[in-house]
Amino acid sequence: MANEQTTHFDITVIGAGIVGLSTAWQLLQRYPTYRILLVEKEAEVGTHQTGHNSGVIHAGVYYAPGSLKADFCQRGAQATKAFCLQHNIDFDECGKLLVATNDIEHTRMEVLFQRCQENNLEVHKLDQGQLKEREPNVKGVAALFVPSTGIVNYRRICEKLAELFISKGGELRLSTEVVALDESNERVGITLNNDVVSTSYLVSCGGLMADRLTKMLNIPTDFQIIPFRGEYYRLPSKHNKIVNHLIYPIPDPDLPFLRRASYAHD
Numbered sequence: 001m002a003n004e005q006t007t008h009f010d011i012t013v014i015g016a017g018i019v020g021l022s023t024a025w026q027l028l029q030r031y032p033t034y035r036i037l038l039v040e041k042e043a044e045v046g047t048h049q050t051g052h053n054s055g056v057i058h059a060g061v062y063y064a065p066g067s068l069k070a071d072f073c074q075r076g077a078q079a080t081k082a083f084c085l086q087h088n089i090d091f092d093e094c095g096k097l098l099v100a101t102n103d104i105e106h107t108r109m110e111v112l113f114q115r116c117q118e119n120n121l122e123v124h125k126l127d128q129g130q131l132k133e134r135e136p137n138v139k140g141v142a143a144l145f146v147p148s149t150g151i152v153n154y155r156r157i158c159e160k161l162a163e164l165f166i167s168k169g170g171e172l173r174l175s176t177e178v179v180a181l182d183e184s185n186e187r188v189g190i191t192l193n194n195d196v197v198s199t200s201y202l203v204s205c206g207g208l209m210a211d212r213l214t215k216m217l218n219i220p221t222d223f224q225i226i227p228f229r230g231e232y233y234r235l236p237s238k239h240n241k242i243v244n245h246l247i248y249p250i251p252d253p254d255l256p257f258l259r260r261a262s263y264a265h266d
């Protein structure tokens, strides 16, 4: 429980993945006089989803034109690239190929082409020969080429965000887990594994722990996160040039989440 001796923060953010770090950094820039705490249960930043994702800077091919997702994805991609340029973080605008392997997928590819255009994305249709030229190791009847898709190491972005946050007076506590929360009218008491603090505002960016954190405040949730395990394999570096772009199948509209991707670089 929070008491008078408890350290008090104006804002506390839980979770130093990309969402928590960018939230904390944006808040600090907007409210430079606020005391802002970012707590992360791991010993380093960006070790969960953010550090194990595919590293793609998505262009926003699939999202419904005019939707918030389409807008956020495009603005996010631009902001990510601008941030990398500003802070000397490597990224590779290698482009993405959506490859049709039969006539049905070729028809679906045309619909996706329209969608790219409605989303104001630069997109090119490749015939079989043009596909072969770009990707000798990929078999397909046609493809869409979206040049603006890129890849980046999101952990490096996290490390830079943490550095910026700390340099402007933000407090980052690693190896610090939120184990309990209690809310009153004035403040939220936060029990950490190694301290007790309080905060005027709490922002939860706990990724796959979002439902557990919400339950700590006895807030009813209508969702539950079901994690499932993924396996990663790294090819020997002599295979790094096996493909030159990000390669995606044309998504099946009945199975929109079962997209696979293979990557030319780490």
Ligand SMILES: Cc1cc2nc3c(=O)[nH]c(=O)nc-3n(C[C@H](O)[C@H](O)[C@H](O)COP(=O)(O)OP(=O)(O)OC[C@H]3O[C@@H](n4cnc5c(N)ncnc54)[C@H](O)[C@@H]3O)c2cc1C
Binding pocket: 014, 015, 016, 017, 018, 019, 020, 039, 040, 041, 042, 045, 046, 047, 048, 049, 050, 051, 052, 053, 054, 055, 056, 057, 058, 176, 177, 178, 179, 205, 206, 207, 208, 209, 213, 230
């Ligand atoms: C397999 C896979 C591939 C993906 N590929 C891409 C991609 O290519 N491009 C893309 O843009 N997106 C991709 N995504 C999505 C993207 O990775 C996520 O949307 C993003 O990383 C989520 O960031 P986050 O900060 O919300 O979560 P996380 O990175 O999971 O961060 C949450 C943090 O909260 C901390 N935390 C949780 N509970 C507590 C607690 N009680 N106390 C203290 N700390 C706590 C955790 O330790 C963790 O560090 C992919 C996702 C997955 C799973």
